[in-house]
Amino acid sequence: MKTTIRAALSVGLLAGFYLLAVGLIGGLGWLTVWLWREHPGAAAGKLSYLTIAVAIGLVVAFWKILRAKPEEPGGLLLAPHEARELWDTAHDLAHQVGTRAPDEIRLVPDVNAAVAEQTRFMGLAGGRRIMYVGMPLIQAFSVAQLRSVLAHELGHYSGSHTRIGALAHRGRMAIVQTIVQIGPSTLVGRIFRLYARIYILVEQAVSRRMEYEADEFSVRVAGRAAAISSMRDIPVIDSAWDFFVNQYVTIGWDAKLAPRDVFGGFGELLRGRAEELARLRTEAPPSEKSRWDSHPPIADRIAAMSGMPESGAAVDDRPATVLLNNAAELAARLQHEALAIEGRTLLPWDELTDTAIAANAQRDIDVLFRAAARLGGAPQGDLGLVLSLVEQGRAADLARAVAPHADADELLPALAAEIGGAVAIAARAEGIGSWRHSWSSGADFAKADGSPIPIGEVARLAVDPATVAEARQRLAGLGINVAAVRQQSAGATATGAEVLGGIANMKSGKQHFDVFILSNGLLLVPGPKKTDDGKQRLITVLRSAPVEELARQHRFLAFEDIAAATILKLVPVRVAITLHSGETVELHQPWTGEALDKNDDDLLRGALEPFVVEPQNA
Known part of the structure; x- marks a missing residue:
């Protein structure tokens, strides 16, 4: 299908949406007039209200679209003198694919390369061109591989794809804004949702x-081998980057800590885990297909590339970082301008790992210590009190308090893990050991000379009443004072919690709440009585602030604070939650309520199941 035909199709679909909107208003208007003439009354009045509401919704939606301005480009703007060879490469590739070179090149903190064009007249006229290049790609690719990716992106310019993209974006905006204004659950909203699917x-x-067309440019300009290798490498690098961010960069996020050199760390990870990445490259490329995907499966694209003629392009195996005049300096500026690290303490990697793991461990063992204080009737919990409770045969009670959703055979191992964390915190406080950073494996706790500390062995002894005394002796031999490891926080928070689900418009007494099911408790956010657009409201609340902040602003029922629960009704779900304080909170889901997922009522019942004492299948 030629570009002009595709452009016409996009324009036609967009025009079709506006025609559909006008037709619906016209039809409703005609039906309203006819009903007032032939059957005046309440029905005519309701239809009049619907017609006016739809017309106003469409006008508001179209006005927002007309006034919408393109987003400001993100990333770090690269001046030609900061990346002379990258700029020269972009101009050379643009010449080879027969298009105008980008006006801007911007570094971004993603495993991605992309082009955009600030078009005019809804994408029908060209404008300023921007190329985005991901710093992780530059760190992982050779020059030849990066050339193939950039040739692909510039091919989108050559095929006028960026202008068509502007049309598509405008169409999506029109449909989404209209559905939002009218309401996705209304009859007219459902009609527009059906059109949106088409x-x-x-x-x-x-x-x-x-994408297939742009791949042809990639092979023609950079060579088939470079194009295929870059295509194979992108999902591997993407996985490595996600792993790096989740396991290294954000390890201290909840403690307001961040690495001093993010991108330098990614380079170290690529070197430290080179063998793992090499094994990933040998696996078959992704082949999953969906008609909703904007890109073909990588396996299909590689197969298509393999059938394209070889271009004979020279192979440049130099690391792509040579295209930047000073990669380290630019990476530091990108980290400062594009990553959300404001207000965080920046630490070198070794110090970050030790400090962050210690902070996370203290947060986890505080759950254990608060449970011990409650079970032992003490004002504050510590490791000594935990060991005393185990000696009294209360290990199972402690385990259920720290891991209420664990299976029976997982309870004692969960308790041992928490006690092990407490032992490590104590050893760190005494200067006996610390968590050591590693790029090739997970962090381990060891002495300064690298020798291990038998934390796991001591923790296993500490969960059995018959061997607690031996555990105490081993701890004393290590120089650890069990009374010195104590509770730091008075109450539970949602720090580090994951959102699992949400149910809108639950009722508690005379109040209405939107209830979010977290990995460590329930968050109750006051909501309106009306049940319309409940799912969208749940999403809006979650986007408004971090979960930890929402829990500070609203009611948070931590699982560790729940003493018992009763399922009063299964459908719609109705539960009574009794806290250790003696307070009972009853939550009732309305028949017309919405949820983030259709099975979130099952999720809520499952979250409370460990506390259920009198289930009723009403």
Whole structure:
């Protein structure tokens, strides 16, 4: 399908949406007039209200679209003198694919490369061109591989794909804004949602065809081998980057800590885990297909590339970082400008690992210590009190308090893990050991000379009443004072919690709440009585602030604070939650309520199941 045909199709679909909107208003208006003439009364009045509401919703949606301004480009703007060879490469590749070179090149903190064009007249006229290049790609790729990716992106310019993309974006905006204004659950909203499905299906099919066209430029300019190797490497690098961010960069996020050199760390990870990444490259490329995807499966694209003629392009195996005049300096500036690290303490990697793990461990063992204080009737918990409770045969009670959702055979191992964390914190406080950073494996706790400390062995002894005394002796031999490891926080928070689900418009007494099911408790956010658009409201609340901050602003029922629960009704779910303080909180889901997922009522019942004492299948 030629570009002009695709452009016409996009324009036609967008025009079709506006025609549909006008037709619906016209039809409703005609039906309203007819009903007032032939059958005046309440029905005519309700239809009049619907017609006016739809017309106003469409006008508001269109006004927002017309006034919408393109987002400001993100990333770090690269001046030519800061990346002379990268700029020269972009101009050379643009010449080879027969298009105008980008006006801006921006570094971004993603495993991605992309092009955009600030078009005019809804994408029908060209404008300023921007190329985005991911710093992780530059760190992981050779020059030849990066050239293949950039040739692909510039191919989108050559095929006028960026202008078509502007049309597609405008169409999506029009449909989404209209559905939001009218309401997705109304009859008219459902009609537009059906149109949206058709529009997106056609748009995604067009997008997939564009990717194949751009791949032809990649092979022609950079060579088949470079194009295929870069295509194979992208999912590997993407996985490595996600692993790096989750396991290294954000390890101290909850403690307001961040690494001093993010991108330098990623380079170290690529070297430290080179063998693992090499094994990933040998695996078959992703082949999953969906008609909703904007890109074809990588396996299909590689197969198509393999059938393209070889171009004979020279192979440049130099690391792509040579295209930047000073990669380390630019990476530092990108980290400062593009990553959300404001207000965090920046630490070198070794110190970050030790400090962050210690902070996270203290937060976890505080759950254990608060449970011990409650069970032992003490004002504050510590490791000594935990060991005393185990000696009294209360290990199972402690385990259920720290891991209420664990299976029976997982309870004591969970308790041992928490006690092990407490032992490590104590050893660290005494200067006996610390958590040591590693790029090739997980962090381990060891002495300064690298020799291990038998934390796991001591923790296993500490969960058995018959061997607690031996555990105490081993701790004393290590120089650890069990009374010195004590509770630091008075109450539970949602720090580090994961959102599992949410139910809108639950009722507690005379109040209405949107209830979020977290990995460590329930968050109750006051909500309106009306049940319309409950799912969208749940999403809006979650986007408004971090979960930890929402829990500080609203009611948070931590699982560790729940003494018992009763399922009063299964459908719609109705539960009574009794806290250790003696207070009872009853939550009742309305028949017309919405949820983040259709099974979130089951999720809520499952979250409370460990506390249920009188289930009723009413």
